[in-house]
Amino acid sequence: RKEVEQDPGPFNVPEGATVAFNCTYSNSASQSFFWYRQDCRKEPKLLMSVYSSGNEDGRFTAQLNRASQYISLLIRDSKLSDSATYLCVVKGSTGGFKTIFGAGTRLFVKA
Amino acid sequence: DTAVSQTPKYLVTQMGNDKSIKCEQNLGHDTMYWYKQDSKKFLKIMFSYNNKELIINETVPNRFSPKSPDKAHLNLHINSLELGDSAVYFCASSQLDRGPLQYFGPGTRLTVT
Numbered sequence: 001r002k003e004v005e006q007d008p009g010p011f012n013v014p015e016g017a018t019v020a021f022n023c024t025y026s027n028s029a030s031q032s033f034f035w036y037r038q039d040c041r042k043e044p045k046l047l048m049s050v051y052s053s054g055n056e057d058g059r060f061t062a063q064l065n066r067a068s069q070y071i072s073l074l075i076r077d078s079k080l081s082d083s084a085t086y087l088c089v090v091k092g093s094t095g096g097f098k099t100i101f102g103a104g105t106r107l108f109v110k111a
Numbered sequence: 112d113t114a115v116s117q118t119p120k121y122l123v124t125q126m127g128n129d130k131s132i133k134c135e136q137n138l139g140h141d142t143m144y145w146y147k148q149d150s151k152k153f154l155k156i157m158f159s160y161n162n163k164e165l166i167i168n169e170t171v172p173n174r175f176s177p178k179s180p181d182k183a184h185l186n187l188h189i190n191s192l193e194l195g196d197s198a199v200y201f202c203a204s205s206q207l208d209r210g211p212l213q214y215f216g217p218g219t220r221l222t223v224t
């Protein structure tokens with residue numbers, strides 16, 4: 001089982017749609033969780049951290065379920081500029097603070 | 112101002128050659144990383160240095176040797192390049208005591224022919 005698993009997609013959605021991405025992780029001792037965004041041929045950039053209580057940043061909502069070892073990202077009112085690959089990222093508190101990246105979910109938002 | 116910079120951006124070379132990729136960060140961070148992103152887009156950590164000390168060393172061939180002359184620099188030297196080394200290599204940095212957020216460089220696209 002991969003340490004961090006994501007549905008690779010691609011997700012093809014029209015502008016204005018709501019889309020949800022899921023991610024599962026295998027290490028129950030993981031401490032920190034993030035969503036990064038990576039545009040084609042660019043470096044990954046932090047989109048948002050994920051907190052147990054759930055958190056929202058504009059059109060983006062992230063949720064964490066520690067019991068199920070599951071993370072989600074919801075994008076409302078999709079924009080063309082949301083087209084990218086979304087990486088689920090999990091970090092431990094031991095082992096040198098190793099960061100594990102999921103393989104990413106590709107999103108295409110079409111006009 | 113570029114926070115994390117890498118040189119070169121593109122590197123095309125033949126099998127068997129030795130090459131280096133340089134990384135510099137001007138964020139004052141104490142930790143730097145090298146990641147490899149292959150054609151399947153998996154981003155995998157290779158090495159991490161904290162205050163010039165190696166703290167993460169994944170299962171990477173010993174043809175890859177990182178060197179950190181100071182906290183702001185982490186270079187990657189690769190000996191005897193192989194076709195399978197073709198990938199995008201990303202450098203990143205973070206400040207460990209401020210949380211795990213990492214800032215990535217723009218990447219170096221290495222093609223081995």
